[in-house]
Amino acid sequence: MIVSSPTAPSRGHASVYPSLDALLAAVRGCRACEAHLPLGPRPVLRAGATARILVVGQAPGVRVHQTGVPWDDPSGERLREWMGVDRHVFYDESRIAIIPMGYCYPGRGNGGDKPPRRECATLWLDQLLARLPRIELKLLIGHYAQRHFLGSRRKPSLTATVRAWPTYAPDYLPLPHPSPRNQPWFKHHPWFERQLVPVLRTRIHALVER
Template sequence: METLSEIIDAVKLDNMEFTKMGWEPILQVSMNARILIIGQAPGIRTQLEGDVFRDQSGDRLRDWMGIDASTFYDSGLISILPMDFYFPGKGKTGDLPPRKDFASKWHPLLLECMSDVSLIILIGAYAQNYYLKDVKKRNLTETVRSYRDYLPGYFPLVHPSPLNRRWEAKNPWFVEDVLPEFKKVVWDVLNR
């Protein structure tokens, strides 16, 4: 088994087009992590600033989890693996999707180094489609609503972007039922 730093060095070598631009892979990994957050690829702002979830989405996610920034970033209990560690570019209607084979190449190697992970939070359709494959529901809303079907290993969520407030308004069960249970599951994992 390779070490985390060896894997990250290999990621940089394999993605030389980004490395030459001065871009670092966007991820947060710890061998002691109990919770792994898997989301979409980073946006351009995150890529340029080099910090994952240090924005309004991160504030909301930490609130949903019931943890502070120190626990999120500094405790070593939380790891974050986007489906692609680099900004994939802009498309006609927004950011391009994560590159197709990126997660299948790098996630298994990194997961091998994080043997204490007991909860994987799947944020958004890309992560849910990849990790839940044939057991996901017909759409993101139904997958999130059926979160109990994926416990104890996975917890699917909508992206915590403030832009999703309209989705939350149309799906009040998310705030009323899912988020309290999510906070409890996170607390249980972090305090076991």
């Protein structure tokens, strides 16, 4: 259940905010699900109106909650390696927007972090996307992002969805989560780094250099 707050408008009210900066300020001040967050709310996302690439992950972990910097962890290091970019390019909001499915650390569940809370996408995602008209490529990292953006086009498993990446190009590239915990997946699916990572780097470089 969504708890009402003065900074959490209902969907369809993007016109309330005169600019992307104003909308981002509202998102960062959101307290809609404060009661459900063990470390309290700290929405972590970045975006600039000229960005051509959108990185959509799951939700911040503890370290990112502490620093307020998205992908500021070993998963982020691997993601940047896949993309072939350094931190300077990755955190350049004019080129790359970073908007996860959940903006705050959701807490621990069985075997890892809990899923991203749905309030974020319900309240804010459509409004944010409407303010990012130049996005040409969305990186869908993990099955939560893939489920939201691909809908019925998603395959029965994450592996099958990632393997079917040509089906979703050029608008989307589905990726596994780059967490060190996924090392067994990378070991058992060497085609990912041989086939898809070079395509990813080529697309990224073409977009960030324009």
